[in-house]
Amino acid sequence: MRRRLFPSIPQSLTVFAFWLLMAEDYAPGTLLMAALLAWLMPHLAARLEREFARLGNVWILIPLVFRLMGDIVIANITVARQVLGPEARLRSRFVWVPLDLTNIHGISALASIITLTPGTLSSELSEDRRHLLVHCLDVDDPQAMIDDIKRRYEAPMLKVFP
Structure with a gap:
């Protein structure tokens, strides 16, 4: 159930934080938009073809x-x-x-x-x-x-x- 609502909590937190940093405002509308994007973006990203990074040195x-x-x-x-x-x-x-x-x-x-x-x-x-x-x-x-x-x-x- 949690996985369907929030496919990637780290991505949601990142989107939420970056939206607030870019908006430089903590009004209720800004917080609501950040929450909406934090929920929506991982759902959209989950539909994309993923290629995982293999890190070397x-x-x-x-x-x-x-x-x-x-x-x-x-x-x-x-x-x-x-x-x-x-x-x-x-x-x-x-x-x-x-x-x-x-x-x-x-x-x-x-x-x-x-x-x-x-x-x-x-x-x-x-x-x-x-x-x-x-x-x-x-x-x-x-x-x-x-x-x-x-x-x-x-x-x-x-x-x-x-």
């Missing part, structure tokens, strides 16, 4: 986070210089990045990392999950950019999501 994430923070700082400075400079010098383009990752959770994490880094944006995953379309604000050598993403971000993610 999660300790790889610690140096990856530090690398990502450094890359974000450097990319912010680079993008600021590019945006404030002459627009004609920008070489904006879409690039398909071939993926070795097969787990959707790993692909999602990689796409998020790419999007977090200023100047790049993950925009599409191919139907077969073998290529990720990335928009780059300024790239002169697409292959070098692909190699950089695969070496800096995808290689560690392959160890986390084998």
